[in-house]
Amino acid sequence: MAKIKTCKQCGKQFRMIDMEINFYTKQGYPDPENCPPCRQKRRISLCNPEEFFKRNCDRCGKETITTHNPKKKLTVFCDDCFQDYYNHNELVTKG
DSSP states (O other): OOOOEOTTTTOEEEOOHHHHHHHHHHTTTOOOOOOHHHHHHHHHHSSSSOOEEEEEEETTOOOESSSSGGGGOOOOOHHHHHHHHHHHHHHHHHH
């Protein structure tokens, strides 16, 4: 029952296994038109590029690297302060 399809993006042939065919059928989705690598490239292209910023920890002041842009004014913790914060809040919510 496997299908061989031709990718509309790159023109290479790809195989759809029975499990995939059953999934798409059950969900009511059409068969994919592109091969898995082309679908993955498209998904990645839709993601925001990862940028890193040097920031100071809002708790202890130690310089740290984060993906949060300083313009967004988000609270940033260094690894140690984050662990302390996480462990404390986990205990509070559980107990």
